[in-house]
Amino acid sequence: MKGKLFYWAWSIYRDIVYSGLTHVSNKEDRKKIIRFNQFIILALLVNSFSVITYFYHKLYISALINITAAYLFLVAYYLGTKRKLIAGRILSIVNVNLYLIVMCFIEGLKAGDYFLFFPYFLALTFVVSIRRNYKELVIVYAITIYSLILALIVSPYTNDIEIITDKLYSSLYNGNLAIAFLLTMVFSYAILRVNKDNEVLILQEKRFGDTIYNTSLDGVFIIFKQTGLVASCNQRALDLFELKEHTEIEGTSIDQWFDEDHIKKFNSIEKAVFGNTNNWQGELSFTTKNGKTFPAYVSVVPFIHKDEHYIKISILDISDVKLTEFELMKAKEAAEAAVKVKSRFLSNMSHELRTPLNGIIGASNLLLQEEHLPAQEPYLDTLKFSSEHMMVLINDILDLNKIEAGKLELVAVPINMNEFLKKVIAQFTGQINSKGLQLVTDIDQRLDLEVMADETRLNQILSNLLSNAIKFTSHGSITIAARQVMASSTRSTIQFIVRDTGIGIPKAKHKEIFETFTQADVDTTRKYGGTGLGLSITKKLVNMYRSELYLESVEGIGSTFHFTIELPINENRKMYINEHSAKQLPLLTGVHVLLAEDNPVNLAVARKFLQKWDVNVTEARNGREAVELFRPGIYDIVLLDLEMPEMDGAAALKEIRKTDDQIPIVAFTAAVYDNMQQDLIQKGFNDFIHKPFRPEDLHAKIHMRLHAKRA
Template sequence: MIKAIDPIKKLTTFLLIGLFLLQGISLQALTLQVSNDPFKEARNFIHHDNKEEALKALQELANSAEQEDNMQLLLDTYHQFSLLYLELEDLETTLFYWDRAGVLLKTTEYPYGDAVHKYINAVLLYRSDNNFQAMRELNEVKRLTNDKNLLNHILLAEADIYLKLDKFEDAKTNYNALLVNSDNLERSFLATKANLGLARLHKKLEDLESAQKHGEAAMEIALKNQYFREIDRASRFLAKTYEELGDYASALKFNKKILNLRDSIYNLNRLEAQNKKANQIKFDQFAKTLEDLEGKNEELSASANRSEITAILTSAFLTIISILAVSLYRNNQIKLKTNDLLQTKNSELEIARDAAVTAMEAKMNFLSTVTHELRTPLYAVTGLTHLLLEENPAEHQKEHLKSLKFSGDYLLNFINDILQINKIDAEKLEPLNIDFKLTKVINDVIDSLQQNAKDSKTSLVVNIDKNIPPTLLGDPLKLSQIFMNLVGNALKFTKNGTVTVIAKLKEHTADQVTIYFAVSDTGIGISEEQQKNIFDSFEQGSIQINREYGGTGLGLTIVKSLLGLFDSKINLNSAVGEGSTFFFDLNFKVKETYEEELTFEPSVDDYNFEGLHVLVVEDNKINQVITKKMLNKKGITCDIANNGNEAIDAAKANEYAVILMDIHMPGISGTEATKQIRKFNTQIPIIALTAISMEDSLDEFFEAGCNAVVTKPFKPEVFYTKIGENVFGSQTTSNS
């Protein structure tokens, strides 16, 4: 029997045990080492999954420790009991023995026992996903002991934590160290665990062959030493791995091994005997605790000594304090667990965020590169088509050339839409704030779409509120894009009907107006189900609509994104067969003074290009030929520079009316070449001809010294007009 302990301590101990029995915690098995290794026999029974014999051996050690009053051996036995029940997933009994060990530690100076107790707590934290706290606790354990066996189990626990945190290199280092461990107590068992850990690690890395190799190694050691639980775990792992490798014969072999193993180990008679023994030992421990307490209560009842009454009161007080302390401790543990979980989740969210940003950047870079590269051959298609149409082709050829031109224009619009979406997603578009006339913006859009309206036999009606100030401050280009997409979309789905554009003054303050815009049509309409995703990319309601009406399905997405730049939102009212109305509000600053609008705008025919000599800077041979022929059509001669360096040399040696500068070239770019030319010639007009990409900025071209920018593939009339504007200025020369 254990020597008498102070009654206050025993009463407090019992109450604490009762409180801890309400908790349940899961923990991995550990085998302890003390002098002369009294647990060797119990350890073997545990590894061989013989619970009944392991419990008998541990009970004998506990009885011996109590008879000899060996508190350290009793402590180790309690820890061993708790570890065994952890392996069996009997959490209540596990905590009972672990708490008994903890109570004894309060009255026993035993550093190794403290280390094991902290180790158990570390694994508890790991099992509860408090990985960072678990690592801190393991570091504390290493400070308390140099026991080789315990340190090896710490290596294994750290490796498992590293694996859970996807720190594969750190986990691999620890597992590999355990493969060659020199542990005198559990060398083979630890090597089995390490091989299983490496197998799981390589599985996460999708290296199935290495995973299979380590799984087989674990199986070989487990079979040799009859570690039945590890045989079962290795069999399950290998069955799954071989199935993923497509080796179904091997997978079937290990599935059969699992069944045979379970039949040989987990039969009903054996389970009944083991459970009976476990319950008997547990009952004996509870009965002994109650017997000790009853004996002490009788001693106190028989005593009339005031000091003993005081002791009872003191015991009650201490018990209350202990309960409060335990409650605070548990609350603090919950708080720590929550903080650790939040830290883990934040790390996971940061990783997910970084991965999403990387994926988005990769997508944008890919689309930007594709759209830019497509523009170069598309320039050849549209340019050659234009030249062929001007060379008086036969009537039967005109139809084919016009179809080719239409296809080129369609593809160009598609590329522009993708580039526009990318720029908006990448936040590379910012609204301008310049003065413009709303009436001109809307009428220009309507004029450009009149041919589409004629083709669909649809009337275009414009209704602009006269109370709207003539001149506003805003972004006319993006407003034009919005109306171009909305009106173009309405015309596409309306035949023999009407499309109406409305601009109505909604609110007018001293320096700002709010305008209501709407685009209505009498077309096919949109069902309620289709309206849910009509503003998503590449959505047109249905496959049938896409096939019948064509288009990219990006127009409304662009409208939605552009309006987002102005903190506005697109709205829709529609019903099938009754048409659709898209409407939104926009705020504009009002310009206090304005000038009368000039109605004259020069056209290509207003310029006399005969005799002009220009420099074409272009690295693509086909583009050189096309640009040269287009210039010759207007009587313009040219020199060709294949790169930026040649352009600089040519500009120094010759006089040109204008330089047509490609931007994207090998060696120095067109932007850099323009900067170099501006150092010795600030007067010559330089027009940037570029298949502009998402990374390009018009401001960058102008800052380098360009006078204008023409996007390839360009329309011939735009090309000639830009040359005329920059060579002749606002004065036309047709009559000179």
């Protein structure tokens, strides 16, 4: 039973004390409400006890005054619960003071009601926080003291408003004294409890602050601004400077912990910081007790505490960051060196491989043009096909290297899209027919227009797709389609499609086949061959046109590759000779060419074509011989190989330019490297032509340079 009563009483007390906190989140405001509610509860208890006592002694006026005071306390409590705490507190303070003044006047000073002013002073200290509301407490105290003085002045010693005997006066006096004493003890205990809680809270906050201070990753110095001495430091600062005790650093000059080169810099920073009260962040170097220097990211913050100027220096050790930066720099330099070595290696290898291939391809072309036995033709075709296939592989590797290095750039030259597609199809018609496949073409008639594109790279994309389609198709058809999806007066959007009825690609391999050196599976590689570079290069080239290469394939049914690119339309259309007419090259009678080439096979091939065009050829076996043979006014154009013994092409060009700076000189070379055209022009060459060369290209270069010279 007692437990139930206690629980019931505690529930009521808790509901009253914690009422009005629903919409309050601030910790300090919550404390104010709780203390105010506790004060109201205690005041109501005192009023209730007084009402019972006064009714017992038949002092009905005093009882009525207490009931009125209790009612006003309830109104103040109500205002507090309705988020009007200030109004409630004002009402309660006014109520207490008026109550005590009236009671002293009604009962007289002999009853001792003025004793209740003393615990009321303590109650004010309990309700109003001295630390946070000092002015408010002073005002409330002043009002209360004034009320006490007023009560003592206006109240008689005894009063006959109520019938109070001497015995009852003695009882009232002793009762008020006892209540005052009891309330004084209660509020004293409450104040002590609050102070103790505040002290514990302060200590906890200090320990929490010290924990944060000492567990910070930054070393922290607190410096006296005027003297430059270290006032305090945290544990991390001791660790950074290899110290054990705070006394080893506190009281020392901050200058002795800086690297010598950074002392003046810090002093200037210190003056600037206090001059404009701004913070500073940057890198500085420090020296430990053992002479070890380490870099740090430093934050300098000025502040004032108790009229004393301080500087807070936060030090973050960035030695590991600097070491990582150094390692990254070394790795970057190593990577760049490796790229240069790789590029140079590929350039050299391309020259070494292209040089003999040039001879093979040139010789096979010459043999096919000369009279030969019918039985020899299959072997010559095989020789031509194999050498050209080897050249394709070399070009793939070089192109992949350029793309990965970001050095491959698309050029924009005018091409007739319809004629271009016819040439692409013509390249593969023989292979398609030889396998007994059907060739299906679907070329949009609207593509008879001239666009600006990189003909070589676009041809490479379509050739790779068609080569794969033919390779992996044994029966059925090969389809190449091109459609104009959208067009304006300046741009044309074209979709290219290559479809086959071959072996198809498993869905799980659709992404994998676009990776470098990857094919669908090992059996495919074993059966069909290939390096796995074609689709990877093709996808990267399509990406350079800001497009994507898409695949649709079903295993055993076939594959479809398609992509869409937007190309600018060339407004000034030009007609181009087709492949058939390109072979009908006009003669270059009367033209005298100095040809410098150290490889006898390549020299013979070039000489043979030049002589077919009725060109007068003077041969040089190396650069030095070319310089000795050159005379101004004799030659119309010079073809120089870049890499020759005794004197290379670049050195020979310099010597020739000393005697004739107008003669057209074309680099005749098998080398390939980044920014080749720009590099050769800077060296003094007018143009260049790759070996193995197409006869049409060589003829065009000579004709163009002669025309430019005469103009």
